[in-house]
Amino acid sequence: MRQTSALLLLIGLVAMVGCRSALQSADRRFERGEYNTAINIYDDILKKGSLPESKQKIAYYRMGESYRLSNRLVEAMPYYKQAKDLGYVPDGVKYYYAMGLKQKGEYDKAVNLFNEYIREGQNFDLQRLARTEVKAIEEIKKLQEPDPFIFINNCASLNTSQAEYSPIYWNDQLVYTAARDTDIIYEGTGGGYTDLYLYNYMESPDSCAGTSIYLDSLVNTPGLHEASATFSKDGKTMIFARSSSAKRKEEYKEVNLYESVWNGDAWSDPVLIPISLPDQWDACPALSPNGETLYFASNRPGGYGGVDIYRATKDYKGEWGNVRNMGSKINSRGNEMFPYVSKDGKLYYSSDGLPGLGGLDLFVATRKDGKISVKNMGAPFNSPADDFGISFKDKKNGVFTSNRESDMAKGNDDIYFFEDRTPLLKPIRYFLAGTAVEKKDTTEVILANVSLQLVDEGGKIIDEVTSDEKGYFRFTPQLVMGPEYEIVSDKVNYLKDTTSYTTADKEVEQEDVKDRPEKIVDIVLETKVDLTKDFYEELIREGEITLNNIYYDFDKWDIRSDAAKELDKLVQFLRQHPEVKIELGSHTDDRGGDRYNQKLSQKRAESAVEYLTYRGIDASRLVPRGYGEEQPVIYNAQTEEEHQLNRRTTIALLEGEEIFDQY
Numbered sequence: 001m002r003q004t005s006a007l008l009l010l011i012g013l014v015a016m017v018g019c020r021s022a023l024q025s026a027d028r029r030f031e032r033g034e035y036n037t038a039i040n041i042y043d044d045i046l047k048k049g050s051l052p053e054s055k056q057k058i059a060y061y062r063m064g065e066s067y068r069l070s071n072r073l074v075e076a077m078p079y080y081k082q083a084k085d086l087g088y089v090p091d092g093v094k095y096y097y098a099m100g101l102k103q104k105g106e107y108d109k110a111v112n113l114f115n116e117y118i119r120e121g122q123n124f125d126l127q128r129l130a131r132t133e134v135k136a137i138e139e140i141k142k143l144q145e146p147d148p149f150i151f152i153n154n155c156a157s158l159n160t161s162q163a164e165y166s167p168i169y170w171n172d173q174l175v176y177t178a179a180r181d182t183d184i185i186y187e188g189t190g191g192g193y194t195d196l197y198l199y200n201y202m203e204s205p206d207s208c209a210g211t212s213i214y215l216d217s218l219v220n221t222p223g224l225h226e227a228s229a230t231f232s233k234d235g236k237t238m239i240f241a242r243s244s245s246a247k248r249k250e251e252y253k254e255v256n257l258y259e260s261v262w263n264g265d266a267w268s269d270p271v272l273i274p275i276s277l278p279d280q281w282d283a284c285p286a287l288s289p290n291g292e293t294l295y296f297a298s299n300r301p302g303g304y305g306g307v308d309i310y311r312a313t314k315d316y317k318g319e320w321g322n323v324r325n326m327g328s329k330i331n332s333r334g335n336e337m338f339p340y341v342s343k344d345g346k347l348y349y350s351s352d353g354l355p356g357l358g359g360l361d362l363f364v365a366t367r368k369d370g371k372i373s374v375k376n377m378g379a380p381f382n383s384p385a386d387d388f389g390i391s392f393k394d395k396k397n398g399v400f401t402s403n404r405e406s407d408m409a410k411g412n413d414d415i416y417f418f419e420d421r422t423p424l425l426k427p428i429r430y431f432l433a434g435t436a437v438e439k440k441d442t443t444e445v446i447l448a449n450v451s452l453q454l455v456d457e458g459g460k461i462i463d464e465v466t467s468d469e470k471g472y473f474r475f476t477p478q479l480v481m482g483p484e485y486e487i488v489s490d491k492v493n494y495l496k497d498t499t500s501y502t503t504a505d506k507e508v509e510q511e512d513v514k515d516r517p518e519k520i521v522d523i524v525l526e527t528k529v530d531l532t533k534d535f536y537e538e539l540i541r542e543g544e545i546t547l548n549n550i551y552y553d554f555d556k557w558d559i560r561s562d563a564a565k566e567l568d569k570l571v572q573f574l575r576q577h578p579e580v581k582i583e584l585g586s587h588t589d590d591r592g593g594d595r596y597n598q599k600l601s602q603k604r605a606e607s608a609v610e611y612l613t614y615r616g617i618d619a620s621r622l623v624p625r626g627y628g629e630e631q632p633v634i635y636n637a638q639t640e641e642e643h644q645l646n647r648r649t650t651i652a653l654l655e656g657e658e659i660f661d662q663y
Contacts, residue, residue, distance in 0.1 A: 026059070029187070033188055036185075037187040037190075038062065039067065053086060060082035060086065061090060061093070064077070064093075067079065071386075073096065073359070092123055094117040094120070099133070101113065102133065105384040110137065111134055114133050115130075118134075125333065129353065132332070132355075136356060140357055142378075143355075143376055143378040149420060150420055150421075150422075151418065152417065153408070153416065154416055155416070157208060158174075158176075158415055161411035162192065164176055164415050165389050165413040166228040166229070166388075166401060167199075167391060167400075167401065168230060168340075169399075170231050170238075173201065174199040174399065175199075175215065177226070178194060179192040180195065181193065181195065184223050193225050194226060196215040196226050196229055197212045197213065200213065218267055219267050219270060224243050224244075226243075227241045228240060228338070230286045233287075236262045237259065237260075237291070238261075238262065239257060239273065240260075240270075242270070244256065256272055257273040257275065257296060258271060259273050275294075280301075281298060282297070286339040289343050291314070292314050293312070294320055295326075296311075297336065304331040307336060308325055308331040309325075309337070310325055332353030332354050334353020343483065344395070345366075345502070346364050347364070349365070350388035354374065357379070357382045357383055357384050358386070358387075360388045362381045362382055362387050362388065363377060385403045385404040386413070387400065387402045387404070388402075395482075397420070400415075400416055400418065401413050402416055425510045426516070428510075429478050429523065430503070430524075432485070432487075434487075434526055434527035435471045435473075435529070436450040436467040437530055438531050448468060448470070450490070450491045450494075451466055451490045451491065452487055452488065452490075452529065455487075456483065463475040482503060482504060484503070485500075487499045489531055493533065494533055495531065495532045495569060499527075501527055534576065539651070539652070544650050544652040546633075546648055547650065559611045567608060568615070570612065570651065571615045571617060574617050581620075581621045582652060582653060583625055584625070584649055584650075584651055585605060585627055585652065586602070586603075586605035587601055587632070587650070588647055589629065590629045590632065594629065597628040601626030602626030605626050605649065633648065
């Protein structure tokens with residue numbers, strides 16, 4: 001009997017030690033963000049029933065957290081309840097449980113629980129979010145009524161029981177993200193790592209009949225996530241998000257942005273974009289229609305909530321920089337992600353912090369008269385689940401992502417095609433008109449007899465007109481809303497110049513014209529074309545002139561955006577006078593030593609030359625020369641404005657090869 005008791009005690013001790021070891025393993029997995037593996041271990045331990053109640057409640061709670069942190073909030077709810085029934089309710093659980101109720105469409109219960117958390121919660125940020133959610137649910141009934149003219153369809157030949165999301169059109173095909181390869185398991189979700197796939201249509205892009213193929217082995221990397229591609233207008237540049245290969249705990253969730261170039265047959269080896277921050281999550285890239293602005297989502301410091309939408313712009317070298325937060329009109333205390341800019345200039349994105357039907361809802365932001373307005377897209381685009389990753393094939397057709405429960409759903413995140421069949425109230429025709437002027441200081445001088453060409457995105461001249469005695473001109477062809485046009489202006493003794501004109505944010509809504517009496521509404525869009533006097537004769541006469549606004553920041557030689565605009569006029573001048581060679585002289589203020597200022601001014605002159613060569617001007621026509629502080633405009637400058645005037649660039653005409661060669 002003693003031996004039997006001893007044996008049972010030994011077995012109990014072994015089981016206890018084994019249970020403790022398994023629990024420690026589960027906790028380590030949880031802390032590392034390997035949530036799916038942690039779930040499996042916790043579940044196995046709890047099923048064995050060998051844990052004391054004091055540890056059971058923590059295990060249930062961590063199972064709930066693992067589901068929530070791997071974006072499965074509804075699945076987290078039963079485990080939060082188990083922890084609560086055992087008397088364990090850490091701060092925040094009521095808030096997340098209420099969010100789960102909201103995602104299930106149980107709005108009244110969600111409001112009650114949000115209000116409980118507002119009264120009892122300890123996390124001020126979550127309390128603020130709870131107040132926002134209560135107000136948002138009051139608006140939900142308006143959003144629940146589906147738009148009768150929007151038709152959606154789950155694509156059976158594209159979706160699977162795995163995740164498919166972030167679709168984007170590329171060369172009449174669809175590139176999307178999917179977790180198809182399960183040979184290597186991602187321990188955060190228990191599924192495969194995501195890669196980029198190409199969906200080839202067998203018929204038309206609206207038929208939803210086709211086959212999916214692996215995009216490219218250089219882009220997709222085993223053991224890493226690739227997701228959310230975006231493409232330049234010509235389809236030759238792709239930017240996407242890629243997870244880090246780092247294994248250290250503090251870098252586990254790191255995601256960065258990469259760029260790859262299409263050579264006609266394959267994609268190049270992706271290169272990290274420097275705007276990504278090594279310790280932050282940077283993902284969901286989206287290029288503007290003209291390719292000059294990159295929108296993306298990031299949790300970098302200084303935002304309004306968990307994840308915010310940012311934008312970066314491209315400099316004259318084609319490098320990304322000047323990262324800016326999109327501001328409080330777009331971002332909330334929650335998460336904003338998956339931006340997309342349509343050809344008509346509207347910003348689409350998803351948010352769980354703005355009033356919505358459930359998890360992530362789709363929103364559209366428009367700018368009119370300098371003001372930004374944000375609108376929830378409502379049903380059927382949005383549901384109590386997550387709805388995100390929208391893009392358009394054309395004005396009426398597109399795709400988006402949802403993990404909603406429906407008869408059409410295949411499982412996890414699915415891609416849905418949509419068609420907008422809203423009837424057209426009144427046809428609208430758009431025309432472009434404007435005034436040609438020359439700016440002199442703060443005044444504008446009207447310019448008559450200016451020759452103007454309207455050029456489309458393909459470089460085709462679609463109209464030619466001449467400004468009248470009041471400088472007015474009007475092109476006769478109708479504009480297409482979305483594309484960017486160019487106006488080429490030419491006049492004797494002026495620089496021939498090109499002005500870009502985008503129609504992206506100029507479209508008039510049908511609602512705004514429904515009460516107008518015309519059967520067909522004509523909208524005339526107005527612009528101004530600014531011409532600059534050709535300074536060739538002034539150079540001959542004066543020998544040297546100072547370019548306006550070619551200024552530099554203190555102790556810097558970078559070409560600022562205002563300087564780039566002025567240098568563009570010099571580009572036009574040099575193109576109009578291909579025989580001309582010039583010296584670009586750069587000057588500093590008198591702060592700093594003579595030798596230092598001499599070197600600084602030389603760098604500034606060389607920087608201006610570098611910009612001109614980037615714009616296609618032959619370097620043999622340009623001579624950079626630094627003058628240091630030798631030739632100030634204002635002697636004994638006192639104010640920053642006076643010092644700024646001394647930090648300038650001048651140009652001088654070099655007449656004859658012998659003068660040019662001495663440099």
